Amino acid sequence: MIVIGGGLAGLAASVALAEAGWRVRLFEQRPFLGGRAASYVLPDGEHVDNCQHVTFGCCTNLEDFYRRVGSGNKIKFFDRLLLLDPQGRRGEMHAGILPAPFHMTGSFLTFSPLALKDKIAIARAFYSILQSGGHPPELDEPGGLSMLAWLQRHKQTDAAISRFWRVVLVSALSEELDHIDARYGIDVFWKAVLSNKTGYRMGVPAVALGDLYDGCRASIEEKGGEVVFRSPLRGLKIENNKLNAVIFDNGREESADAYVIALPHLVLSAILPESLKQTDTALGNLDKIMVAPITGVHFWFDRQVMTEPFITLLDTTTQWIFNKTALYATENGASTVKAPAPAQASAKENGQYLQLVISASHDLLQKPRQEIIDLCLAEVRHALPAAREAVLTKATVIKEAAAIFSPQPGVDRWRPMQQTSIAGLFLAGDWTATGWPATMEGAVRSGYLAAEAVLRSARTPQKFIQPDLKPDGLAGIWAKD
Numbered sequence: 001m002i003v004i005g006g007g008l009a010g011l012a013a014s015v016a017l018a019e020a021g022w023r024v025r026l027f028e029q030r031p032f033l034g035g036r037a038a039s040y041v042l043p044d045g046e047h048v049d050n051c052q053h054v055t056f057g058c059c060t061n062l063e064d065f066y067r068r069v070g071s072g073n074k075i076k077f078f079d080r081l082l083l084l085d086p087q088g089r090r091g092e093m094h095a096g097i098l099p100a101p102f103h104m105t106g107s108f109l110t111f112s113p114l115a116l117k118d119k120i121a122i123a124r125a126f127y128s129i130l131q132s133g134g135h136p137p138e139l140d141e142p143g144g145l146s147m148l149a150w151l152q153r154h155k156q157t158d159a160a161i162s163r164f165w166r167v168v169l170v171s172a173l174s175e176e177l178d179h180i181d182a183r184y185g186i187d188v189f190w191k192a193v194l195s196n197k198t199g200y201r202m203g204v205p206a207v208a209l210g211d212l213y214d215g216c217r218a219s220i221e222e223k224g225g226e227v228v229f230r231s232p233l234r235g236l237k238i239e240n241n242k243l244n245a246v247i248f249d250n251g252r253e254e255s256a257d258a259y260v261i262a263l264p265h266l267v268l269s270a271i272l273p274e275s276l277k278q279t280d281t282a283l284g285n286l287d288k289i290m291v292a293p294i295t296g297v298h299f300w301f302d303r304q305v306m307t308e309p310f311i312t313l314l315d316t317t318t319q320w321i322f323n324k325t326a327l328y329a330t331e332n333g334a335s336t337v338k339a340p341a342p343a344q345a346s347a348k349e350n351g352q353y354l355q356l357v358i359s360a361s362h363d364l365l366q367k368p369r370q371e372i373i374d375l376c377l378a379e380v381r382h383a384l385p386a387a388r389e390a391v392l393t394k395a396t397v398i399k400e401a402a403a404i405f406s407p408q409p410g411v412d413r414w415r416p417m418q419q420t421s422i423a424g425l426f427l428a429g430d431w432t433a434t435g436w437p438a439t440m441e442g443a444v445r446s447g448y449l450a451a452e453a454v455l456r457s458a459r460t461p462q463k464f465i466q467p468d469l470k471p472d473g474l475a476g477i478w479a480k481d
């Protein structure tokens, strides 16, 4: 078995197939695993994640994957989400004693950044999502319906849109509301907020992202497989509608019984033979799936500037501030980051390391890094009074231009299944048909689906996909199977 691409999709497929007894050879172009959810060493020796990654209680397959590779205990879950607006008003979202879908009612009613009329509008929209069991019929309109159009049809106020729907959905889906298919937007609220009392709980890695994959290599190697780094795929040898080999640098070929290609869709599209793209529409439309950016800004201060583990900011360019020093701290106050570099050591002892996230950061792509640092620093100092006196000792900006596939209205028609028309060729990647947006959960689902497809075609079927959280409380009344 050959898997190409060591992101979460390739890793999930590899681990599942290794567990099913297959010898997996995983080829990755970079010298480390994790793809778009990975850790780097900066030129000055500092270890950073490319960007803060979070998961939610409703991400059942990612949770299963972390458990399989021994990383389940490396995620810290939080029940309380804190929001702050520029006027200093705080809002808190957490589950109260009421059953789903009413568990958030208490914190929603006391949420000060929204007025009563905004809350009534949101409650009305929630009711129509509930009534339809998470799938209002208008979502099936040909070509898709944008989330903004759906919100306008449901008469949402400007403040409800900008301070509630946009805040949640730009963070979750990394696109503006007019570029989000309403199906994805509504699914976020159904799965994470309305149908279950625990779906909204936010999981944040307590270790560097790269450390979450420590167990993957062992699972692959236990079955006689291997992980081969610095091996960029250059071509596919397809003969008589069958994939016979994958081609690396200098024309080196590797062969196997089956192949899971888990590359970003635009990389795969550039590798696929033009003749195949013209005859196979599932493979010929990959270029129609657009991408969207996320920017991570890393700040090191000379002292403590925040106590909360993370905060969401309203009405600012900066959307989230994560307190990495606190998130990496073990119970005894030590850091989980392996071999801390000098700057981390000093942040741990005296200062603080914060990571800011800006999703759908289209406007920042062309901006010089220093301008982004100045803008975000001003916002952090406005939000966190303790940062006003603190010295910023270091800052880094990581722009990921193709962070996710853009969940544009109607995008599902371009997302191919994991099994292809070419014998032996299987696909994985967050962009394949999983029903999920571009997330770690979507990537793991695609890897499990690819592994299931490989085993089905070998006539040894096995299931890896985990079910969604069951609707609980009163949400079950509206849920559809």
Ligand SMILES: Cc1cc2nc3c(=O)[nH]c(=O)nc-3n(C[C@H](O)[C@H](O)[C@H](O)COP(=O)(O)OP(=O)(O)OC[C@H]3O[C@@H](n4cnc5c(N)ncnc54)[C@H](O)[C@@H]3O)c2cc1C
Residues within 6 Å of the ligand: 004, 005, 006, 007, 008, 009, 010, 027, 028, 029, 030, 033, 034, 035, 036, 037, 050, 051, 052, 053, 054, 055, 231, 232, 233, 234, 262, 263, 264, 267, 294, 295, 296, 400, 402, 403, 404, 428, 429, 430, 431, 438, 439, 440, 441, 442, 443
């Ligand atoms: C900045 C940022 C923030 C994000 N935040 C979140 C978040 O908070 N929560 C969440 O759930 N998701 C988040 N995501 C999305 C999530 O990271 C992705 O959906 C997921 O990691 C995609 O995994 P994948 O395996 O499908 O693709 P990738 O991770 O892109 O994996 C593809 C792999 O193929 C390798 N490769 C590329 N070309 C070749 C080649 N020619 N030969 C061999 N190998 C090759 C790449 O190096 C990579 O390892 C974020 C993404 C980014 C970029």
